[in-house]
Structure formats: C-alpha cells, structure tokens
Amino acid sequence: MLALRYLFLFIVIAMSLIWLAGQMGLLKGRPPGDLGVHNNRLKTPSITPNSVSSQAHYYPEHPQAKYASVEAFPVLNENAEQSLLRLGGLLNAMPGIKVVRQEKHYLHAECESAKMRFVDDLEMFFDAPNNLIHVRSASRLGLKDFGVNRKRVEELRVAYLNTLPTD
Numbered sequence: 001m002l003a004l005r006y007l008f009l010f011i012v013i014a015m016s017l018i019w020l021a022g023q024m025g026l027l028k029g030r031p032p033g034d035l036g037v038h039n040n041r042l043k044t045p046s047i048t049p050n051s052v053s054s055q056a057h058y059y060p061e062h063p064q065a066k067y068a069s070v071e072a073f074p075v076l077n078e079n080a081e082q083s084l085l086r087l088g089g090l091l092n093a094m095p096g097i098k099v100v101r102q103e104k105h106y107l108h109a110e111c112e113s114a115k116m117r118f119v120d121d122l123e124m125f126f127d128a129p130n131n132l133i134h135v136r137s138a139s140r141l142g143l144k145d146f147g148v149n150r151k152r153v154e155e156l157r158v159a160y161l162n163t164l165p166t167d
Helices: 002-023 080-095 148-163
Strands: 049-052 097-102 106-112 120-127 134-138
Touching: 049 148, 080 097, 080 106, 080 120, 080 134, 080 148, 120 148, 134 148
Parallel strands: none
Antiparallel strands: 049 134, 097 106, 106 120, 120 134
C-alpha cells in the first residue's frame, strides 16, 4: 500500500513538472534548420506519425507516407500570391498560430498548443508547374500528434475554400 502511495505521488510530481515546463515554454522545441523549399519540395514527412504533407506521395517507401498524406490546396483565381496572402491571413486569425515568414510563394507559421505550448511548424508554397499550393505541418517534439496537424490543415482548407467567390 505504501508503494502505491509513492507511485501516485511520483506521478503527480512528474505531471506537475511537465505542466510547469510547458508553461515556461520549455516544450516549444526549435524549428528544424531545413525548413523551406528545396528542389520544389518541402521537407519530407516525419518518420513518426506526427506530420502531414501534400508531398508525401513523392516518398512511397517512407514509413509514414500513407499516414502523412493530405491534398494540396488549389490556387484561387489563378493567383498564387493572393492565395498565399489569404492563407496567411486565415492562419493569423486562428488561435495560437502566427505567420513568422511570408514571401511571394512561401509561408511558414508556428502553431502553439494552448495548454502545453508545444509548437508545430506549418509550411506552404506555390508549386508553379502543377499550379498547387503544397502544405506540410509537423510537430517539433514528440512521436505522435494525435491527429492535430491533419485537423489543423483540414480546418484551414475549409476556411480557405469558403473564401472562394460564389457565382
């Protein structure tokens, strides 16, 4: 019985320390040094199930290619720059997300969770040959994202497509 009390106490202390670390911003991680577009591609999906990418199909042998796969975004009115500006505005309006870099054909946003302050990196770029906007969203820390990155990308997709003019 005494061992069970110590185990309970240990769990409570460990959870409190993890929560405190999150509040102090110690669980944010650092942005990967290889973000951006290289050879018309974003960084590959993570090897663990904590990222999504519209370019996962380029890596069929990747262990998470199927899990990570999401669709690219269409370009609105054939104007990539305006589409990315619109996406950046939508991202900035979402809670816990801020666009940290926006260029003519690329954007990078940091998405911070409300309670533990984990940070995910979301990138988008205009693929001119295919007239698409590719997306990648990945957790900086942890082995699993519990579907958070996919949910965020799909919520962004719905908001973005709802900005299309109706005839």
